[in-house]
Amino acid sequence: MSVLPDFFRGHKSVVDIIELNERKSKINPETEHGQIVHHVKGKIQFVDVQFCYPSRPNQIVLTNFNLTCEAKLMTAIVGRSGEGKSTIFSLLLRFYDPDKGSILIDGIDIRQLNVRHLRSLFGFIQQEPILFGNTIRDNIAYGDTTKTFSDEEIERVAKICHIHDTIRSLPKGYQTLCGNKGSQLSGGERQRICLARALIRNPHILLLDEATSSLDRHSEQLIQESLKQDKWNRTCLVIAHRLSTIQDSANIAVMHRRKIREQGTHQELVKADGLYLQLLRAESSHK
Numbered sequence: 001m002s003v004l005p006d007f008f009r010g011h012k013s014v015v016d017i018i019e020l021n022e023r024k025s026k027i028n029p030e031t032e033h034g035q036i037v038h039h040v041k042g043k044i045q046f047v048d049v050q051f052c053y054p055s056r057p058n059q060i061v062l063t064n065f066n067l068t069c070e071a072k073l074m075t076a077i078v079g080r081s082g083e084g085k086s087t088i089f090s091l092l093l094r095f096y097d098p099d100k101g102s103i104l105i106d107g108i109d110i111r112q113l114n115v116r117h118l119r120s121l122f123g124f125i126q127q128e129p130i131l132f133g134n135t136i137r138d139n140i141a142y143g144d145t146t147k148t149f150s151d152e153e154i155e156r157v158a159k160i161c162h163i164h165d166t167i168r169s170l171p172k173g174y175q176t177l178c179g180n181k182g183s184q185l186s187g188g189e190r191q192r193i194c195l196a197r198a199l200i201r202n203p204h205i206l207l208l209d210e211a212t213s214s215l216d217r218h219s220e221q222l223i224q225e226s227l228k229q230d231k232w233n234r235t236c237l238v239i240a241h242r243l244s245t246i247q248d249s250a251n252i253a254v255m256h257r258r259k260i261r262e263q264g265t266h267q268e269l270v271k272a273d274g275l276y277l278q279l280l281r282a283e284s285s286h287k
């Protein structure tokens with residue numbers, strides 16, 4: 001049995017840690033109130049959402065924000081820095097509630113759901129992965145501290161994240177210590193381990209916030225490919241650093257000035273000759 005870092009005790013998922021460490025959320029996840037969804041399909045809808053951060057009440061981050069993410073498909077959200085992409089994830093996880101409008105999962109307003117249950121539906125991976133000083137195995141297993149995982153289960157998710165061979169090549173393999181905050185691993189390795197940790201729970205919905213941005217383009221594409229073949233075929237929302245890696249998404253939504261301005265497949269958006277094409281051109285001019 002592995003020893004959990006103190007702040008992990010009593011918390012069921014990494015989302016709790018992120019909340020404890022980084023957010024000043026006023027929404028209490030400990031409440032017993034709220035509905036449980038028993039057969040989650042994973043359709044997500046933002047309906048006329050308006051939102052300002054409580055600390056900046058005069059700065060509207062989202063307004064008339066509408067977006068539908070179909071169940072079990074990949075939706076990519078793209079846009080320039082500061083457009084509010086990460087804020088969408090904070091609202092979905094209920095670190096904050098919208099000032100107006102609603103967010104629905106399978107047609108149910110997420111404010112009606114039990115908060116802990118809501119958060120348990122998601123695997124959430126950020127650009128800056130949080131690793132603990134324990135072994136690589138423990139760091140993956142922390143994805144769900146209510147279960148004990150077999151080596152096969154740990155290795156299965158490591159393979160999806162293309163980190164299994166790297167781990168095996170280390171003298172102590174999965175028993176290698178990650179060092180303080182993962183300092184003994186590269187940024188790309190840390191991201192892959194965090195992704196494996198999110199997948200071990202088999203979440204219904206995966207939220208990737210520039211989660212593979214430390215990887216080279218080839219590795220990033222390999223992981224995107226693995227996620228697509230992932231047999232669970234879960235709903236996936238991706239905030240993408242590099243547009244080249246999200247071109248196969250079922251829907252690409254382009255954010256600009258607080259709302260979604262255009263959406264469609266890569267081919268449709270290129271044909272539309274609008275904001276998406278501008279972002280693509282800006283990206284290729286920086287190569």
Ligand SMILES: Nc1ncnc2c1ncn2[C@@H]1O[C@H](COP(=O)(O)OP(=O)(O)OP(=O)(O)O)[C@@H](O)[C@H]1O
Nearest residue numbers: 053055056061079080081082083084085086087088
């Ligand atoms: N906790 C916070 N409190 C107050 N304002 C915030 C907070 N987090 C983000 N903001 C502001 O909200 C706006 C949207 O930020 P957000 O991080 O959602 O954008 P983003 O599109 O994800 O940016 P990037 O691509 O640079 O990560 C920005 O103006 C940002 O400064």
